[in-house]
Amino acid sequence: MNLTKWTSQERGRASQLARMLSVSSTTVANWISGKKPIPPERCPAIERATVRAVTCEELRPDVDWEYLRGTAAIDQAKSKSGADIFGAPPTGHLPEVSDAA
Structure with a gap:
């Protein structure tokens, strides 16, 4: 569903959305009418x-949301696992490596 249809389904939705996003009703009206593009960071x-x-x-x-959603999921999984940005365990100790083949 597009934003125009969603806001037209119930009276006051555009104003409610503006309040929820802390933007002016004019801003939302401009997005709905297509006068101004919706900034990707607002989506x-x-x-x-x-x-x-x-x-x-x-x-x-026009934005590659599939990629952005995928990288967000990876970042979230890394933060939950406790790994730092280099993938090392939180203790800082690296696993021992054997020379035996």
Whole structure:
């Protein structure tokens, strides 16, 4: 679903979205009318605010959201595992390597 359709389904949705995003109603109106493009960094917040009724892919099909979502998932998995940016265990100790083949 696109943002225009989503906001037209219920009176006051555009104003509500503007408040949720801390932007002016004029800004949202400009996005809806196509006068101004939606900044890519706003798309995830719009997707959350619409409970995925309007997705980032629909808002900005020119952005490679599949790649960005994939890298975000990788970053999240790394932070949960405790690995640092180089993949070393949090203790800083590297596993011992044997010369035996």
